[in-house]
Amino acid sequence: MTQTATLPLATLPLDGKTALVTGAARGLGAETARRLAAAGAAVVLTDVLTEAGEATAAAIGGAARFMTHDVTAEDDWRRVVNATIDATGGFDILVNNAGIEAVHAAADTTLETFERVMRVNATGVFLGLREASVAMRPGGRAGRGGSIVNLSSIAGLRGVPGLTAYCASKGAVRLMTKATALEFAALGYGIRVNSIHPGLIMTDMGKAALRNIVAAGLAEDERVVSQAFDARQPLGLGRPEDIAEAVLFLAGDASGWVTGAELSVDGGFAAG
Numbered sequence: 001m002t003q004t005a006t007l008p009l010a011t012l013p014l015d016g017k018t019a020l021v022t023g024a025a026r027g028l029g030a031e032t033a034r035r036l037a038a039a040g041a042a043v044v045l046t047d048v049l050t051e052a053g054e055a056t057a058a059a060i061g062g063a064a065r066f067m068t069h070d071v072t073a074e075d076d077w078r079r080v081v082n083a084t085i086d087a088t089g090g091f092d093i094l095v096n097n098a099g100i101e102a103v104h105a106a107a108d109t110t111l112e113t114f115e116r117v118m119r120v121n122a123t124g125v126f127l128g129l130r131e132a133s134v135a136m137r138p139g140g141r142a143g144r145g146g147s148i149v150n151l152s153s154i155a156g157l158r159g160v161p162g163l164t165a166y167c168a169s170k171g172a173v174r175l176m177t178k179a180t181a182l183e184f185a186a187l188g189y190g191i192r193v194n195s196i197h198p199g200l201i202m203t204d205m206g207k208a209a210l211r212n213i214v215a216a217g218l219a220e221d222e223r224v225v226s227q228a229f230d231a232r233q234p235l236g237l238g239r240p241e242d243i244a245e246a247v248l249f250l251a252g253d254a255s256g257w258v259t260g261a262e263l264s265v266d267g268g269f270a271a272g
Contacts, residue, residue, distance in 0.1 A: 012038075015041075019093035022071050024053060026056065028097055030240075071098045072127075090144070093147050101212075103162045103213055105217065146192075148193045149195070150173050150196070162212075177262070194250045196250070233269045235268055238267055246263055
């Protein structure tokens with residue numbers, strides 16, 4: 001009789017892997033960290049919001065831990081990556097989630113605001129890509145390849161009034177993803193890189209965006225803005241869980257032949 005090999009029931013998709021999630025104190029990052037931990041990963045949450053981040057890591061429990069981390073600082077990236085490997089023995093997944101938003105008419109956007117958005121959203125992702133690749137590639141401290149998931153936005157695919165700086169930063173994330181995906185494959189690093197493009201989700205950041213669009217004079221009130229997004233997202237508003245599940249797919253071995261992809265998780269916004 002032929003015997004069929006089966007996986008132990010206790011095996012989870014990310015057992016034995018270590019994930020680092022930036023901007024994980026709250027919102028999409030916190031939900032992503034929870035989902036990756038539930039799938040078996042040892043998860044390191046990072047953020048500039050130390051108190052909230054520590055509370056989120058404590059609530060997740062298990063192997064989850066928090067580190068204070070400014071994604072715009074090179075030294076912080078090196079410290080966090082090395083501390084992650086020291087604490088867990090590996091580094092397999094990076095979720096570049098940290099980001100900020102600024103809603104202003106282009107004529108009212110200061111250079112300081114534009115550069116701050118670009119520094120957090122684009123430079124922060126670049127530094128993460130660079131430092132993760134050094135650690136994950138053959139000969140690196142972790143050295144077994146991995147998966148990098150960059151959080152872009154529908155605003156990285158389409159123009160949105162009032163979001164000039166944000167669109168510029170998230171468009172940069174989209175193309176950095178593709179460039180590094182091709183480069184890392186060509187160099188034999190064993191590192192896949194993909195981007196996720198969320199639609200409007202009612203996190204604190206999403207709610208603030210609605211208020212700020214009104215404040216910028218681009219809509220009469222929040223109800224009008226919400227209705228406009230509803231019309232563009234036929235499946236309605238998203239939940240943080242929707243993004244976390246997409247990250248889980250791209251982080252794990254089920255997406256082993258996927259790199260350089262842009263995954264729109266937006267209720268149909270980009271399809272219209």
